[in-house]
Amino acid sequence: MPAIAEKAPATLTPAAPRTRERRGRALLVVLAVLLVVAVLVGTGAGALHVPIASVLGVLLHKLGLTSGWAFEPQQEAVVWAIRLPRVVLAVLVGAALGLAGAAMQGLFRNPLADPSLLGISAGASLAAVAVIVLEERVLKLVSALPGSAGASAYVLPLAAFAGACATTLFVYRVSRRGGRVLVSTMLLVGIATNGLAGAITGLFTYAATDAQLRSITFWGLGSLGGASWPTIATLLPFLVLPLLWLPRLGKSLNMLALGEEQAAHLGLPVARIKWQVIGLTTLAVGASVAMVGTIGFLGFLVPHVLRLLVGPDHRFILPASALGGALVLLLADTLARTAVAPAELPIGILTALLGAPVFLWIVMKKATKIA
Amino acid sequence: MIQLNALSYHIGPKSLLQNVFLSARPGEVLAIIGANGAGKSTLLKLLSGDLKPSAGEVIFEGKNLAQWPAAALARRRAVLTQQHTLALAFEVRELVLLGRYPHFGGQPTAHDHAVVAAALDLVGLRHLAGREYPTLSGGEQQRAQLARVLAQVWEAEKGFLLLDEPLTGLDLRHQHQTLAVARQLARRGFGVIAVLHDLNLAAQYADQVLLLHQGRAVASGPPAEVLTPDYIHLGFGVEVELLTHPSLGCPLIVPTVSMPF
Numbered sequence: 001m002p003a004i005a006e007k008a009p010a011t012l013t014p015a016a017p018r019t020r021e022r023r024g025r026a027l028l029v030v031l032a033v034l035l036v037v038a039v040l041v042g043t044g045a046g047a048l049h050v051p052i053a054s055v056l057g058v059l060l061h062k063l064g065l066t067s068g069w070a071f072e073p074q075q076e077a078v079v080w081a082i083r084l085p086r087v088v089l090a091v092l093v094g095a096a097l098g099l100a101g102a103a104m105q106g107l108f109r110n111p112l113a114d115p116s117l118l119g120i121s122a123g124a125s126l127a128a129v130a131v132i133v134l135e136e137r138v139l140k141l142v143s144a145l146p147g148s149a150g151a152s153a154y155v156l157p158l159a160a161f162a163g164a165c166a167t168t169l170f171v172y173r174v175s176r177r178g179g180r181v182l183v184s185t186m187l188l189v190g191i192a193t194n195g196l197a198g199a200i201t202g203l204f205t206y207a208a209t210d211a212q213l214r215s216i217t218f219w220g221l222g223s224l225g226g227a228s229w230p231t232i233a234t235l236l237p238f239l240v241l242p243l244l245w246l247p248r249l250g251k252s253l254n255m256l257a258l259g260e261e262q263a264a265h266l267g268l269p270v271a272r273i274k275w276q277v278i279g280l281t282t283l284a285v286g287a288s289v290a291m292v293g294t295i296g297f298l299g300f301l302v303p304h305v306l307r308l309l310v311g312p313d314h315r316f317i318l319p320a321s322a323l324g325g326a327l328v329l330l331l332a333d334t335l336a337r338t339a340v341a342p343a344e345l346p347i348g349i350l351t352a353l354l355g356a357p358v359f360l361w362i363v364m365k366k367a368t369k370i371a
Numbered sequence: 372m373i374q375l376n377a378l379s380y381h382i383g384p385k386s387l388l389q390n391v392f393l394s395a396r397p398g399e400v401l402a403i404i405g406a407n408g409a410g411k412s413t414l415l416k417l418l419s420g421d422l423k424p425s426a427g428e429v430i431f432e433g434k435n436l437a438q439w440p441a442a443a444l445a446r447r448r449a450v451l452t453q454q455h456t457l458a459l460a461f462e463v464r465e466l467v468l469l470g471r472y473p474h475f476g477g478q479p480t481a482h483d484h485a486v487v488a489a490a491l492d493l494v495g496l497r498h499l500a501g502r503e504y505p506t507l508s509g510g511e512q513q514r515a516q517l518a519r520v521l522a523q524v525w526e527a528e529k530g531f532l533l534l535d536e537p538l539t540g541l542d543l544r545h546q547h548q549t550l551a552v553a554r555q556l557a558r559r560g561f562g563v564i565a566v567l568h569d570l571n572l573a574a575q576y577a578d579q580v581l582l583l584h585q586g587r588a589v590a591s592g593p594p595a596e597v598l599t600p601d602y603i604h605l606g607f608g609v610e611v612e613l614l615t616h617p618s619l620g621c622p623l624i625v626p627t628v629s630m631p632f
Contacts, residue, residue, distance in 0.1 A: 018484075019501070020465070110458070251472055254461075255469060255472055257457055257458045258456075258469065259452075259454060259456055261421050261452060264441070265419060265445065265449065265452075266445050266469065266473055267441040267445030267472075267473045268441070307459075311460065311465070313461070
């Protein structure tokens, strides 16, 4: 057995090369490059095809730069007013969902965890469906408020966001015992709350008219069709904090993988970290769901695939899940609006349709590896 | 230096520890012994700050444990618990690097990686640095966790290591290797507090022994003073005979009667 060095071990040599770390860095670069390419391709794709060179020309022109890439005024109008807001929305929402999924799996120390466990989606759905069914009465109430001109368009997303926050807060409070939140309890409370919210949503659905049922169904399927610069301006303030802050919690989530007590022995303020992860996730997912409806499987699948590539280190998994989520949702949305043009597939259907088989394939592959 | 002043801990009316006094000094290995349910793990949890004392106080380096900033404490004192769940499939080197987290901000330095390698050397696991933790055997997992806590306080001055049953699941060679590491650390000025079950190992490696019986510290002092037939009978209800180890000179404890069941 080698002796412990008497002095600080400045001369010790590191063990074998750290392959995972290098792969993690490489993955972040590859994902970032792919995302840029996907943004350019996605902005160009559609009924009016715009070549990538023209897309670049428009973007640089909008930034106040002149470039050699020529474009026509019609192309500029389509790219700037229609395509780009939608691409940006897909990137923002995809990044938020991917990041939130990775953070939840880290917090619950369970690869099956998902923001829906906190009741975020169920709460948002309940509030949205309630607004749709009680539409007239709600809108009458809103229009009675002073200075509410044009506010009715925001009633549904605001209600959905409030519903998401209220449910999460409920789950969080009920799971608290003697000042401590046990994530295992939270998991059970979350499942029960999901069931309860689902049942109440069912009651509203039961009372809905045919037209309302159609609205409910489409809201549930999710769509990025409402994208515009004002939509993004509304969404962005809610997403800035989670998108910048959650990726910084990688070290904390790595320590939590040891268990809460052991993480505390490493100096981690466990209670504060839990509160941060839950708060930021609710903000990100609540705002996203409110704006585009429920988009399944993304937050669950993306971190899974990435962990297969570079291992579970959250210092890489969190930023990579943001980039990966953005990339996947952007590609899915581009497909959704071009595959059956001029009609459009609901994005929620597409992500589940593509996501579920990929996930099954991973599970099967893993099973054979273990066997 | 860790001091316990009149430490008590109870849950409702049930008293788990009563009026325990203790001082653990840097440079010494302190073994906590006692029968199942005597309060050993509770005592260690109070020492580590997992539990708050019902009465009395834990003083670390002249300051109440609760008043220590978490990050500063983590750089001075590491804890190896009995539970070794790891939710994610970290490589062994990534697990040990977790012990360095209190030392670096964004990215680990070359020094941090060097400490990880040295800690793995010390527990004899360097060849498994790239293996995923869940694929290790129970004993190897235990040693990987030991490497993690070693890396955590590697360069601490008068650092402390709290080990709750660190030998569980280890073979003979690695039981001795683990305690030899504890001795080496004590020689470097560390304080080591370990919950041990094997009295002969306590006799061989500890400088101080604390015997707990029904939540009370019934004896404490050098092994030769605590590991006597009378105290062992009081603590464990077993008759033993005390020999002197032929080559090491420490007490050698041999039960004399077969137990009636």
